[in-house]
Amino acid sequence: MSTTAKKKSGSPAPPAQTKKDYQTDQEVRWCPGCGDYAILNAVQSVFPQLGIPREKFVVISGIGCASRFPYYMNTYGFHSIHGRAPAVATGVKITNPELEVWVVSGDGDALSIGGNHLIHAMRRNIGLKILLFNNRIYGLTKGQYSPTSEVGKRTKSTPFGSLDRPLNPISLALGSECTFVARSVDVYQKHLMETLKAAAAHAGTAFVEIYQNCNIFNDKAFENFTERSVRAEKNLELEHGKPIRFGADGEMGLHWAGTHFDIVRVADVGEDAIVVHDTGAPHPTLAFALSRLEPPQAPMPIGVFRDIEAPAMETRVWDQIRAVQKQRGTGDLDALLHAGDTWEVRG
């Protein structure tokens, strides 16, 4: 398997698949109106389009509402334990790099109990697609604040307001040396599918934060940029190679002010002063600065923040094994047992 090339060119075309191929007979048990339905729909729509045999997919999750996902995907699946999905997935992917391993996690699962596994998976650049459903609340345990909840949030466990400062998942991913970092939103079906396809094409770790509405415990959490009346001015869709502009007519843009972005009117500064988005930039500086933008002060950037090429861990593992085998020959068990000083005892 090649990890640097955008893959699958050499394999024969598999029979055409449909969304139905990826649905299971299990009753979906999310609350009516949950954003998870939309994400499930997007994933089940994208997988058949990837030209990958169904048996190659493995969907691995931890614990939480999002983590029920594997039961609804007619692929191989593993609903593991709280926070550990990236570690389970790492074992799967190293053992068989041919598999397409997708991790589904939530903000509590990935960023709180499983924070350690998430950052280490990303730094290793193991070939996992990690989907973080961020609803900024604990849903399955019925409504406690999460590591992405805003300061002051009143929840069941914080009746007087949360004191914790939230994590920014995109900033964390960039700081963890992740080679593909993107964000999308449950209700933006087309954008979400395009983002998932981009993630699927990436070798190495692909991290996708998906804003997901929990209509029971944290309803309308993302309305300050998804609601139709503000969408034009508060949505910033990142496109590689294009100037970073937003607004109904693209009249607003981002200008690099040396340490941060200034939000400017394009007409005031001229088109040349607007930063051109480069997902392959060798330095993550601008991607990080983009990750710091959020409403209400700034628009919410969505799309691919960063997409760089680097050898995937599973490839390096097997390359090293093959290199040692080439150098020393394939292991000889008898020689291994007899290594070092031996002596004979005769009867």
Next chain:
Amino acid sequence: MAGKTADKGRIELDDAVIRFAGDSGDGMQLTGTQFSNTTAVAGNDLATLPDFPAEIRAPAGTLPGVSGFQIHFSSHEIYTPGSKPDVLVAMNPAALKLNLADLKPGGILIVNTDAFTQRNLERVGFTTNPLEDHSLDGFRLIGIPLTDLTRKALDAVDITPKEKDRCKNFFALGVMYWLYNRPTETTEKWIETKFKSRTELIEANLLAMKGGLEYARAVELFQSIYEVPKAKLTPGTYRSISGNAALALGFVCAADRAGLTLFQGSYPITPASDVLHELSRYKHFGVVTFQAEDEIAAVTSALGASFAGALGITTTSGPGMALKGEGMGLAVMTELPLVIVDIQRGGPSTGLPTKPEQADLLMALFGRHSESPLPILAAATPSDCFWMAFEAARIAVKYMTPVIFLSDGYLANGTEPFRIPALSELPEIPAKHFQPQNGAPFFPYQRDPETLSRPWAVPGTPGLEHRIGGLEKADVTGNVNYEPANHEHMIRTRAEKVDRVAAEIPPTEIFGAKNAEVLVVGWGGTYGAIHSAVRDAVERGLPVAQIHLRHLNPLPPDLEGILRRHKQILIPELNTGQLRFVIRSRFLIDAVGLNKIQGRPLAVEEIQETIEAMLEGATR
């Protein structure tokens, strides 16, 4: 050390125990290992006990910085590294202070006199110099200015004075080689390989060793020298092996015999890290070693690897296994093969990281929430770690279950001769990655009627797509299921599957007297001490017998009958009585404990005394 005079000045011994002790930086582990390897190649049976501090380099010359290495070698089979040394080599006052109490009365005491400076003496609380104040009169004190003599021997070698001083352990080794009439070739070969990039260090260390030999010979350091003839071991090819190296080899062999990739997920922890070091060298066997970010990732990555069709193993020590608990429960629920190795150490918490203890048995049995039984094996000796690792892997694959393999710090670092098996002695492990059956529907929890194992359907196999996970499964289909009756059925089925392993446990070997009054029951690394004590009792005609458990869950099916045939049961353990707790609760048999929790192995004498007291009580 009783022996007969073979010729003038040469005394033949049945066995000998020597201990090297010095600063952590004095190279005592290396010196001891070299003496062991030489002794092994010379054909003696042997057992070793390294004893080193948890600190890598405690301040030089202090008591916490003392590192020791004991070796017991003999012309007959032996089972322990011995308790009281015949010879103590003390490289400084701290080493003397810490080890002198163990030296046999009249034993040989070799000291580096150069290290007995006023400052070094005061540092460890000597108010007078023991070399001069007659406090050592009960021993055969042999003072050697090791530092000075080493420097002189290396006069012509172009290395720094510090490097010269570092060669003094080889000078001491040379002295010991003379005393026990050992060949030097094994160590010469080792020095030449070890320092091949710096020829001046080869020269220096060879000269130091030769210097020690020549010095001992020239000044007639010892009135007599010793000879320990070859031991009569089972015929075969042997090598010296530590428990950790043996268990690494056992897993490589098991994976080979099963035709599976070996995947080790591990996080460094004393005294288990050596298994990771060993296996990471075996890349040419296709072994994957993954140094995980923590203990939890170590076990869950190994489980993921097993899901993907590999033989997943994770190696750790007690604190690490505590962290793995939830992951092990997931392995119980998903019924995938996995071996969890716990090299036990003193606890609780960080406890005594480098010292042996066998207090994790109850954690192995019960240390997961809810009903989550799994097979538990324990090795008896360092070389037995090879066979039990192999067996653990075999059971894991055959029964599709996680298996715990218990070793301890004593077995892990101790060495003994290992009869190298022929490849034909290693049984095939039938590993069955399930294949689609002509379009028949696939049920991930449809069990093998004999073993109750479920099919191992590996991702990538067309037609077998399925989901597993931690939620309770419906029998057969494996779908999520919360029905009360199904849950109880699955709990009982998982337990029954583990219980069925018992059918494969070979009959328990009973050593010693028939219809003995006292049956000594052990498990794990105490085998050697118990066997030595029982053998001694049996030779003296005492009604004592021994069994040693290598299967701790399920227990051997013949165990209850054996226990009931004996009037008194003694269970020596390096804990407060964990196996005794199990035996009492399982069989309502009132076993007696001999329990020691000092971070040190059991001494043969302690077991002998307890046996004698029990026999005495019986005759009263």
